[in-house]
Amino acid sequence: MIGLLLGLPLLLDLVLIWGPALASIGLSFTSWDGLGEIRPVGLDNYVNIVSNYPPFWPAVWHNLLWLAFLGLVATPFGLFLAVLLDREMRFTRFYQTAFYLPVVLSLAVVGFLAQLIFSRDYGAANALLGRTDNPVDWLGDPSINLWSVLLLVGWRHVGYVMLLYLAGLKAVDPGLKEAAAIDGANEPQTFFRVVFPTLRPVNVIVLVITVIEALRAFDIVYAINRGRNGLELLSVLVTDNIVGEASRIGYGSAIAVILLLISTGFIATYLVQVFRREEDQA
Amino acid sequence: MATVQPGRTVPAMRARPTPGPLNRRRLLGGAAYAAGALALPVGLAACEKPTDGGGGGGTVTFGSNYSDEVPKKAVAEVLAASGLDVKINTVDHNTFQENITRYLQATPDDVFTWFSGFRMQYFAAQGLATDISDIWQSIGGDFSAAMKQASTGTDGKQYFVPFYYYPWAVFYRKSVFQEKGYQVPKTWDDLKALATKMKSDGLIPIAMADKDGWPAMGTFDYINMRSNGYDFHVSLMAGKESWEDNRVKQVFTLWRELLPYCQPGANGRTWQEAAQSLGQKQTGMYLLGMFVGQQFQGEVAADMDFFPFPQIVEAHGQDAVEAPIDGFMISSKVKNVDGAKELLRYLASAKAQNAYLRSDPNNVATHNGADTSGYSALQKKAVELVGGAKQISQFLDRDTRPDFASTVMIPSLQSFLNKPDDVDGLCKRIESQKKTIFAS
Numbered sequence: 001m002i003g004l005l006l007g008l009p010l011l012l013d014l015v016l017i018w019g020p021a022l023a024s025i026g027l028s029f030t031s032w033d034g035l036g037e038i039r040p041v042g043l044d045n046y047v048n049i050v051s052n053y054p055p056f057w058p059a060v061w062h063n064l065l066w067l068a069f070l071g072l073v074a075t076p077f078g079l080f081l082a083v084l085l086d087r088e089m090r091f092t093r094f095y096q097t098a099f100y101l102p103v104v105l106s107l108a109v110v111g112f113l114a115q116l117i118f119s120r121d122y123g124a125a126n127a128l129l130g131r132t133d134n135p136v137d138w139l140g141d142p143s144i145n146l147w148s149v150l151l152l153v154g155w156r157h158v159g160y161v162m163l164l165y166l167a168g169l170k171a172v173d174p175g176l177k178e179a180a181a182i183d184g185a186n187e188p189q190t191f192f193r194v195v196f197p198t199l200r201p202v203n204v205i206v207l208v209i210t211v212i213e214a215l216r217a218f219d220i221v222y223a224i225n226r227g228r229n230g231l232e233l234l235s236v237l238v239t240d241n242i243v244g245e246a247s248r249i250g251y252g253s254a255i256a257v258i259l260l261l262i263s264t265g266f267i268a269t270y271l272v273q274v275f276r277r278e279e280d281q282a
Numbered sequence: 283m284a285t286v287q288p289g290r291t292v293p294a295m296r297a298r299p300t301p302g303p304l305n306r307r308r309l310l311g312g313a314a315y316a317a318g319a320l321a322l323p324v325g326l327a328a329c330e331k332p333t334d335g336g337g338g339g340g341t342v343t344f345g346s347n348y349s350d351e352v353p354k355k356a357v358a359e360v361l362a363a364s365g366l367d368v369k370i371n372t373v374d375h376n377t378f379q380e381n382i383t384r385y386l387q388a389t390p391d392d393v394f395t396w397f398s399g400f401r402m403q404y405f406a407a408q409g410l411a412t413d414i415s416d417i418w419q420s421i422g423g424d425f426s427a428a429m430k431q432a433s434t435g436t437d438g439k440q441y442f443v444p445f446y447y448y449p450w451a452v453f454y455r456k457s458v459f460q461e462k463g464y465q466v467p468k469t470w471d472d473l474k475a476l477a478t479k480m481k482s483d484g485l486i487p488i489a490m491a492d493k494d495g496w497p498a499m500g501t502f503d504y505i506n507m508r509s510n511g512y513d514f515h516v517s518l519m520a521g522k523e524s525w526e527d528n529r530v531k532q533v534f535t536l537w538r539e540l541l542p543y544c545q546p547g548a549n550g551r552t553w554q555e556a557a558q559s560l561g562q563k564q565t566g567m568y569l570l571g572m573f574v575g576q577q578f579q580g581e582v583a584a585d586m587d588f589f590p591f592p593q594i595v596e597a598h599g600q601d602a603v604e605a606p607i608d609g610f611m612i613s614s615k616v617k618n619v620d621g622a623k624e625l626l627r628y629l630a631s632a633k634a635q636n637a638y639l640r641s642d643p644n645n646v647a648t649h650n651g652a653d654t655s656g657y658s659a660l661q662k663k664a665v666e667l668v669g670g671a672k673q674i675s676q677f678l679d680r681d682t683r684p685d686f687a688s689t690v691m692i693p694s695l696q697s698f699l700n701k702p703d704d705v706d707g708l709c710k711r712i713e714s715q716k717k718t719i720f721a722s
Contacts, residue, residue, distance in 0.1 A: 031722045033685075034383045035408055052714050055693050120550045121559065140493065140550015142700055225493050229549045229696045245684035247383050248722070 021260065028254035034247040045254035059232040062146060067214035074154040075210055078161025083191065085162070086169040100163050102156040110152050111223025114139065118148050142230025149220060149231060157213060161206055168202035169195070211266050215259065234259045341367045342621040345391030347378035356641030363637060364628045366621060386410040390613035392622040398432040398607040399676030400519065402442045404683070406435035412612040415439045417623055421630045424649050428674040432607055442609050443626045445635065446645035448572040449605040449664050450500050451588035458563055466589040470536070473592045477543035480566040488540060489565035490548040491556035492699055495692035498548065499678035500569055500604060502695060506533045507602040508594035512673035515602070519682035521720035525713040534698060534705040536594065541702055548699050571606070572664060573644055586660060590667055603671035606680055607648060683719065690715045
């Protein structure tokens with residue numbers, strides 16, 4: 001029975017996750033249009049991607065920026081809001097709902113909202129800023145459109161992180177704070193030295209979610225402009241090449257493998273740290 | 283009621299014209315037809331009852347990408363009247379396109395909807411389409427030479443039956459031209475002079491949108507064909523010419539001359555928004571396919587007119603017209619060849635095309651003998667435009683490999699619009715990517 005309970009998920013994992021992943025790695029060394037024969041081409045796809053595919057490096061950069069923005073701006077801000085809302089101020093429920101609301105929207109819907117707000121000619125942003133004569137091209141100007149998008153992504157991410165931390169904060173034993181106060185710690189000290197460390201399980205979840213959100217980012221840019229012109233992301237390049245008539249399956253697989261390597265990098269770093277800490281504690 | 287697919291269809295083309303809010307009249311007309319179709323004795327939608335069909339006999343399966351409401355009803359009505367037992371398998375337009383490779387290899391329908399030009403030749407060359415040269419021997423006289431050329435594979439045999447097309451031209455509002463005394467420009471210099479004048483009159487001379495990535499291809503194609511000719515367009519698209527050729531650089535250089543007159547921020551604008559600016563008289567001209575008509579209604583629609591893209595080099599005049607053609611092919615795994623051919627013969631008839639265009643008037647029939655009496659003024663003009671064309675091109679993304687069009691040309695043209703000064707670097711990047719793609 002235990003064998004079945006363990007074996008079934010393992011089998012599904014192998015078939016649904018490792019199978020396709022290994023197939024992608026295999027295909028990434030080939031040229032295949034989905035029609036003819038699969039021709040091995042060695043490292044050609046990789047060489048081409050890094051040296052002869054203009055959208056590639058911008059896509060890598062955008063994914064990293066995405067991660068940095070979520071990790072360094074949106075996540076701390078979410079924590080900040082959670083701390084504020086945890087203080088039982090007036091209208092807490094209202095604020096919680098307001099901040100959490102965007103999380104309910106799918107990113108594709110957020111992408112659609114982006115058009116309404118940021119359209120150069122008809123958008124609300126330019127109207128509110130009074131920039132109708134010399135409008136800002138929020139979504140079309142490749143030097144700023146990523147920031148417009150990150151703003152919306154952050155808007156959504158903040159609510160998510162806030163909710164997770166809020167739950168975590170509610171679970172913190174008030175006695176800890178009292179003890180710290182009696183020991184003469186001021187509020188920042190109490191928070192950073194006492195409360196925050198107890199939030200470690202939540203921190204782990206938030207970190208993982210942030211990394212996942214940054215690396216799998218796709219739908220919002222796809223809804224806005226198919227992820228081109230300043231909004232390139234690795235996930236979009238994979239889709240562009242594999243799905244559709246383009247059918248550069250080997251090439252797209254190679255990009256997918258690069259994305260896999262980047263993800264693995266983060267996962268490995270994280271696991272190493274967790275194990276090291278556990279060893280320290282042991 | 284997005285009855286028309288813009289002249290493009292790279293995978294990215296999920297950005298088909300969104301159903302315009304407008305065209306109530308047409309919608310009502312469509313509804314009336316739909317009602318008519320339902321009332322037809324042969325239950326087409328279900329199509330279970332075999333009719334006492336023509337020579338084909340047996341069921342013919344029909345893979346359709348006419349997924350929008352109006353074309354879907356229209357084509358169902360047309361097929362119902364074929365006298366054959368046709369089973370329609372409708373797939374969402376973009377999904378159909380994205381899956382075409384897998385679809386044709388797996389279990390395709392006998393007849394399927396597709397596009398002419400390279401898009402057709404590619405699959406014909408892969409052996410995924412059935413040679414229908416015999417049909418062309420009987421229907422050849424009904425189509426212009428250009429139509430036949432657009433239906434011919436690289437091996438000289440025919441694989442495609444054209445159904446309708448929608449030319450690209452420069453659209454403008456008649457009332458604006460009348461009011462300000464503008465003349466339709468015949469040459470490149472006329473165009474620039476007109477644009478200068480419009481600018482001084484406070485108009486943005488040329489509407490421009492390329493957020494979806496494909497509309498700017500039309501501008502590239504026209505400048506290319508006007509300055510280098512249709513043959514160069516074809517061999518460039520087939521990967522036989524270098525993109526670092528001076529003739530290509532010349533296209534971008536000429537385009538750059540127009541940019542100061544174009545609506546800024548094209549990469550952030552949809553074609554629908556650009557069309558609205560034309561309708562609202564904020565912009566003076568707009569180069570797009572006939573489907574731009576979806577964005578206008580009533581008075582504004584009646585005020586629309588177009589002129590062919592001006593001449594650049596005298597030798598090429600205004601010879602070529604960009605007019606994507608939609609039509610039908612027979613798959614290589616066809617089960618009922620006779621029935622499929624019978625159906626194509628019927629679809630190649632003026633009767634079938636007339637019936638279709640009555641329900642979906644955003645296009646023009648390909649048949650020489652199609653009834654044009656019900657055409658709008660613009661449709662009539664479109665017939666003249668294409669009838670007088672020496673060559674018909676299909677649009678950049680239909681005349682070249684889809685992978686090249688979507689993964690190289692879309693980003694390249696967008697980067698040109700962002701940074702028009704680096705033509706050499708741009709052409710170099712396109713060429714080096716083209717080499718690897720065409721070599722694969």
